[in-house]
Amino acid sequence: MLGSRPTFEPTGPLQDRWKKHLFDLSLIAPQNRAKHKIIVVGTGLAGASLSATLGEMGYQVSSFCFQDSPRRAHSIAAQGGINAAKNYRNDGDSVWRLFYDTIKGGDFRARESNVYRLAELSVNIIDQAVAQGVPFAREYSGYLANRSFGGAQVSRTFYARGQTGQQLLLGAYQAMSTQIAKGGVSHHSRSEMLEIIKVDGRARGIVVRDLVSGKISAHTADCVVLCTGGYGNAFYLSTNAKGCNASATWRAHKHGAYFANPSFTQIHPTCIPQSGEAQSKLTLMSESLRNDGRIWAPKNIKDCERDPSTIKEGERDYFLERLYPAFANLVPRDIASRAVKNICDEGRGVGAKIHGQCRGVYLDFADAIKRLGERAIREKYGNLFEMYQRITGDNPYRMPMKIYPAVHYTMGGLWVDYNLMTTIDGLFAGGEANFSDHGANRLGASALMQGLADGYFILPQTVANYLAKEEFDNIDKHSAVSEGLSRAKQRLNALQNAPKPKHSPDYFHQKLGFILWESCGMSREKAKLRQAVKEIKDLKNEFWHSVKVTGIDKEMNQTLERAGRVADFIELGHLMCVDALDREESCGCHARVEHLSKAGEAQRNDEDYAYVSSWESQDGGFILHKEFLSFEFIQPTIRNYR
Amino acid sequence: MNFILHIWRQENPQDAGGFKTYTLDNVAADSSFLEMLDQLNEQLIQAGETAIVFDYDCREGICGACSLVINGYVHGKQQRTTTCQLYMREYADEKELWIEPWRASAFPVVQDLTVDRTAFDRIIQAGGFVEVSTGSAPEANTLLVDKHSADEAFNSATCIGCGACVAVCPNASASLFVAAKVGHLSYLPQGAITAKDRALKMTRAMFKEGFGVCSNHRHCQTQCPKSISVSNIALMNKLLSWS
Numbered sequence: 001m002l003g004s005r006p007t008f009e010p011t012g013p014l015q016d017r018w019k020k021h022l023f024d025l026s027l028i029a030p031q032n033r034a035k036h037k038i039i040v041v042g043t044g045l046a047g048a049s050l051s052a053t054l055g056e057m058g059y060q061v062s063s064f065c066f067q068d069s070p071r072r073a074h075s076i077a078a079q080g081g082i083n084a085a086k087n088y089r090n091d092g093d094s095v096w097r098l099f100y101d102t103i104k105g106g107d108f109r110a111r112e113s114n115v116y117r118l119a120e121l122s123v124n125i126i127d128q129a130v131a132q133g134v135p136f137a138r139e140y141s142g143y144l145a146n147r148s149f150g151g152a153q154v155s156r157t158f159y160a161r162g163q164t165g166q167q168l169l170l171g172a173y174q175a176m177s178t179q180i181a182k183g184g185v186s187h188h189s190r191s192e193m194l195e196i197i198k199v200d201g202r203a204r205g206i207v208v209r210d211l212v213s214g215k216i217s218a219h220t221a222d223c224v225v226l227c228t229g230g231y232g233n234a235f236y237l238s239t240n241a242k243g244c245n246a247s248a249t250w251r252a253h254k255h256g257a258y259f260a261n262p263s264f265t266q267i268h269p270t271c272i273p274q275s276g277e278a279q280s281k282l283t284l285m286s287e288s289l290r291n292d293g294r295i296w297a298p299k300n301i302k303d304c305e306r307d308p309s310t311i312k313e314g315e316r317d318y319f320l321e322r323l324y325p326a327f328a329n330l331v332p333r334d335i336a337s338r339a340v341k342n343i344c345d346e347g348r349g350v351g352a353k354i355h356g357q358c359r360g361v362y363l364d365f366a367d368a369i370k371r372l373g374e375r376a377i378r379e380k381y382g383n384l385f386e387m388y389q390r391i392t393g394d395n396p397y398r399m400p401m402k403i404y405p406a407v408h409y410t411m412g413g414l415w416v417d418y419n420l421m422t423t424i425d426g427l428f429a430g431g432e433a434n435f436s437d438h439g440a441n442r443l444g445a446s447a448l449m450q451g452l453a454d455g456y457f458i459l460p461q462t463v464a465n466y467l468a469k470e471e472f473d474n475i476d477k478h479s480a481v482s483e484g485l486s487r488a489k490q491r492l493n494a495l496q497n498a499p500k501p502k503h504s505p506d507y508f509h510q511k512l513g514f515i516l517w518e519s520c521g522m523s524r525e526k527a528k529l530r531q532a533v534k535e536i537k538d539l540k541n542e543f544w545h546s547v548k549v550t551g552i553d554k555e556m557n558q559t560l561e562r563a564g565r566v567a568d569f570i571e572l573g574h575l576m577c578v579d580a581l582d583r584e585e586s587c588g589c590h591a592r593v594e595h596l597s598k599a600g601e602a603q604r605n606d607e608d609y610a611y612v613s614s615w616e617s618q619d620g621g622f623i624l625h626k627e628f629l630s631f632e633f634i635q636p637t638i639r640n641y642r
Numbered sequence: 643m644n645f646i647l648h649i650w651r652q653e654n655p656q657d658a659g660g661f662k663t664y665t666l667d668n669v670a671a672d673s674s675f676l677e678m679l680d681q682l683n684e685q686l687i688q689a690g691e692t693a694i695v696f697d698y699d700c701r702e703g704i705c706g707a708c709s710l711v712i713n714g715y716v717h718g719k720q721q722r723t724t725t726c727q728l729y730m731r732e733y734a735d736e737k738e739l740w741i742e743p744w745r746a747s748a749f750p751v752v753q754d755l756t757v758d759r760t761a762f763d764r765i766i767q768a769g770g771f772v773e774v775s776t777g778s779a780p781e782a783n784t785l786l787v788d789k790h791s792a793d794e795a796f797n798s799a800t801c802i803g804c805g806a807c808v809a810v811c812p813n814a815s816a817s818l819f820v821a822a823k824v825g826h827l828s829y830l831p832q833g834a835i836t837a838k839d840r841a842l843k844m845t846r847a848m849f850k851e852g853f854g855v856c857s858n859h860r861h862c863q864t865q866c867p868k869s870i871s872v873s874n875i876a877l878m879n880k881l882l883s884w885s
Contacts, residue, residue: 053776068697068756069763071803072705088783124777131779133772133832135796142786160796166704167799174771181767189760212752241700275672280680281701352672390723393672393731456776504687506680551692555654556753559683559693 002258002614002627008418009113014099014633018117021418025461026468033058036467037221039206041193041248043070045165045448046431047227048172049455051187055179057460062219063176063185064208066192066243066561071173074229074241075431075451078165079286081149081157082129082448084122089146093154095119100634101152102446105332106411106439107588107604108636109261109612111629113418118437121453126158128456132171136160150287150444151330157445162286162383168448172455192561193248194488196224196255196427199480202470203252203427207488211561214554216488218481222472223426225459226252227451230410230432232265234569234576235521236513238407239271239284245565246572249414249433257422258614258625260415260435262572263580266442266589267522268408269336272391273351273360282406283391285384287444290329292368292377293401295320295340297348297361304350308362308400319343319361323600332639334441334522334589337405338600341522344404351402355514364400405522409447411438411589412579415614415627419462420454423614426470428463430454435612440588492553494544495563501548505563508543512536512566512573520577525593529581536574543570575615578622585609606636643669643730646738647682649694655750655758661740671731675718676701676708678730679741696755703727703867706802709809710755711742716806716865724804724867744805746814748852759805761851762819769843770823772833791829798825800868807862807870813854817875818862820844825874828881838885841878 001007010017010024028036036059040051043065051063067073085098098119103110130136130144136158137145149157160167179185190211197205197218205220231246232238253259270290272283296318298304303311319339321328331339340361343349351360369377374397378385385396392402414422414429416436421428431451438446475481519532543566551557586595586602587609595603612627644667652659666682673681676698683693699707703724710725712718713736718728733739741755749757787795801822808816824841827833833840849855856875863872 049776056775067699067705068707068759069803071763071766072699072707074700074705077700077702077704086782124779126782127779128774128776130782130785131772131774131832133795133827133830135792135799135826135830137796138787138789138792140789142788143783160799163704163800166802167796170799174766175774175776177763177767178771178773180763189763239702241705243699276670278670278673278677278681280674280677283702387727390720390727391729393729460776504684506684548687550687550690556695556756557692558695559687 002415002423003625005423006417007111007627009111010418014112014116017113018120022461025465028464028468030058034060036060037062038463039064039219039221039224040227041206041225042073042227042229042431042433043173043176044073044075044227044229044431045169045172045451046433046455047073048169048176049452050225050227050430050459051185052172052175052179053456053460054463055176055182055184058184061179061185062221063187064191064193065189066211068189070176070187070189071170073169074244075169075448076166077241078448079162079284081147081159081164081445082125082168083149083156083443083445084126084158084449085119085156086123086126088144089155091154093156097154098122098156102437102443103439103634104637104639105443106441107639108439108606108610108631109587109629110437110439112631112633114436117458118450118453121457122449124457125449125452129168129171132175134160134167134171151332152443165448168452172452194251194491194564195484196252197480197484198255198424199475199478202425204475205481205484207484209488212556214557216485218485220475220481222467223428223463225428225430225463226414226433227430227455228433230413231569231572232407232410234512234573235407235516236509237274237279237282239268239282242281245568247565247568249429250568250572252414252422252424252427254617255424257424257427258415258616259412259575260612260614261412261440261579262576262615263520263583263590264411264440264588265407265576266333266409266411267337267405269333269340269405270363270403271406272388273402273404274354275352275392277354283387284406284408285388285403287333289363289381289384292380293329293363293365294318294367295329295361295363295403297343297350301347304348304358308350317348334591338522338591340403340405360402360404362400363403365396366400369397409442411435411440411442415612419465420459421462421466426466428459430459440590491564492560495547495560495567496549496553498545498547500546502546504548505559505566508539508547509562509566509569511539512570515539516573516576520580523591523593524580526581529577532577533574536570536577540570540574543567575622579613579615582613582624583609601640604638643671643734645669648738648740649755650742651694651754652751654753659751669730671729671734673730674701674726675712675728675730676726694755695753698726701726704802706804709744709757709804709806711744711809713740716744716809717867721864722867722869724802744809746808746853748814748816749805749808759803761853762803762805762816764851765816765820765844765847766823768847769840770827772827772836785831787830795826795829798822798829798870798874801870802868804867806865806867808853810861810865811854812859813857815856816848816853817856817878818866818870818872820848821874821878822870824878824881828877838881841881842885845878845882
């Protein structure tokens with residue numbers, strides 16, 4: 001329960017819950033489906049797979065994306081792979097084990113029923129993708145290949161070289177294209193959602209800006225689904241695409257959709273460090289590099305500017321091997337990231353100086369090259385080494401790579417019940433946009449799985465259930481539509497007419513990113529978070545007072561687009577800090593300095609914090625609603641990687 | 643690094659457009675090409691001018707959003723690279739850069755450096771898929787695919803739909819884009835059943851959109867950021883001759 005709001009989780013044996021729930025859901029007969037119109041915002045894995053599936057079923061679907069083509073949604077950049085409990089390797093994997101690993105990986109901050117369903121559906125996703133022609137890696141025998149990923153003890157990850165996200169997204173995009181051709185889906189590219197339209201408490205449409213003509217229009221439907229991705233770009237620098245934004249979810253939040261666990265953001269340890277303060281984004285390199293690379297920093301600060309090849313073995317600190325002898329360089333993402341940060345905070349970082357600090361450590365392949373030969377390393381990591389060299393100009397076969405953690409994924413998102421419906425009736429959220437399955441930390445190769453489970457298999461059923469139970473009048477002439485339009489126009493107007501225009505939207509975005517990274521990044525503490533809240537409030541005032549948007553709103557204007565997104569990130573950033581302040585424990589990726597053991601391990605507090613923090617916005621403040629989590633099937637245990 | 647930049651500015655598809663010259667100083671060698679344009683845009687906003695519109699998103703060479711013809715080369719001078727993965731250190735020896743949008747009548751300029759590539763979406767809609775409704779797929783390992791075919795399919799499937807092949811083709815043909823999808827799906831048993839039909843429908847859609855016919859210059863293969871091979875075009879032609 002979330003207050004008085006049920007989560008609609010079924011009860012009984014875990015294995016039967018989704019099946020039971022499916023049977024209990026109401027259906028809409030095929031001949032009646034065309035009477036219902038559904039809006040889907042976003043065309044990543046969740047959005048594209050949902051639009052395709054709803055179109056096939058016979059509904060009228062209107063889909064929207066801000067990119068110039070649905071194929072460019074950011075799911076495309078996922079590298080590693082997708083998990084599925086097929087147990088093709090006969091290594092003891094099962095739906096139950098994938099469920100267990102995901103709950104444990106999320107540090108016991110996700111719902112058992114949801115996670116079990118995800119593990120259960122994982123196998124169907126692979127079947128569907130293969131049938132669509134997704135070119136997964138194969139063995140010489142013709143069977144699908146698997147690998148172990150992100151420290152998993154079983155090989156359950158399916159992959160298409162380092163481009164799994166791209167191939168799965170193209171599969172979903174092509175399925176959606178089939179439906180566009182048949183008329184089941186009408187798609188609008190270069191269209192950004194600005195507002196949600198609510199009638200009698202139910203989501204009934206959206207207000208959209210055509211990013212080419214600047215035209216603002218209202219689109220009405222029987223319900224709305226947001227598959228609009230995560231909010232990692234609140235930090236300005238992240239591995240997300242530049243266009244990724246939280247505006248759709250934040251606009252929905254402002255109209256009553258609670259935002260859950262906003263402080264749960266995943267930081268990935270192996271990214272290419274920032275080269276300068278003008279940098280626009282960070283690039284992730286696959287975690288697989290940690291299988292053979294050794295991470296180190298100079299023992300002495302004075303050695304940090306030396307050529308690394310002249311630093312002798314005894315002068316190096318292989319800190320992950322020293323701190324975590326059992327897992328060494330393969331400790332989980334959050335632990336590796338935090339250790340790297342601590343080293344740099346001590347002043348032992350290497351590489352370019354950013355805001356007065358060198359932010360990088362070495363990832364060294366010299367030993368692996370000596371042991372396995374350059375050829376073997378080239379075969380394994382050739383494409384990653386090439387990418388690194390292209391970006392940095394350094395040759396990693398001769399010089400150790402430099403790495404630094406970067407924001408990569410956000411576990412938080414709109415609160416949803418078991419039907420993936422938000423606290424606004426008729427407004428659903430899928431994929432990274434919801435908070436549902438990853439708890440306080442996401443396992444590798446699980447994001448693609450969740451997006452596709454939501455889009456292909458869960459939402460089509462739960463959306464139908466909602467439509468079957470409700471009645472819908474035509475609302476095209478309703479005052480809520482014109483109010484939505486005028487709200488959107490007023491906001492654009494305010495963005496373009498700040499009283500004292502002085503700074504570009506990026507100026508504010510960079511400032512926000514710096515505040516969040518320093519206070520709500522890899523380690524958090526009360527005093528810094530409080531200070532951050534204050535700074536963000538000031539930043540918000542300064543933004544609306546002096547944001548400078550040039551150009552006009554009746555044409556393509558990327559400065560105006562950014563201004564709107566940054567305004568939302570500022571408010572969301574505020575909530576991220578408020579959430580991190582509330583959670584007086586460390587769990588998953590959320591490390592509160594006050595709640596770490598002497599050895600630096602996260603100390604979870606199940607007694608007081610085994611809940612989903614679900615936030616409501618009211619009068620500029622935030623109200624916390626708690627959904628208490630109960631663990632009937634898995635006893636919460638403590639992670640220990642020493 | 644300091645540059646003189648000649649950048650194509652065009653207000654809308656009807657506008658004739660033309661080059662406008664800007665100077666930009668203090669560009670870091672480690673800046674990406676698009677970060678250099680960001681820097682110019684910040685300078686323009688400060689001066690109260692309208693920023694230059696250009697397409698970008700992932701900035702790691704996979705989404706296919708970025709484009710640009712730089713000093714006559716699509717995606718710049720480095721091969722197998724998208725513009726977003728191009729770094730200014732590559733231009734250390736140059737002082738002037740000419741930056742233009744893709745040029746093809748099937749890719750009309752929307753504004754400045756941005757073009758409309760929705761023709762590519764419509765070509766995919768014409769047949770670039772294997773039709774399989776959700777839930778009807780058999781167990782994945784009941785369908786074996788020999789490794790060679792799977793690898794070939796993957797190589798063709800890495801097309802990012804950026805449109806560089808069209809921009810570099812003297813005939814503005816989209817043959818490499820179309821053939822990459824035809825190749826991807828035809829190498830696999832899942833797509834083989836409809837292979838001839840797919841090749842025909844997609845080729846027809848390509849002509850309908852106003853793209854030219856392949857004239858065997860092979861510039862597309864040389865300039866493709868993902869090294870898609872023209873052998874896909876040969877395969878497509880074979881399928882067409884059979885259909």
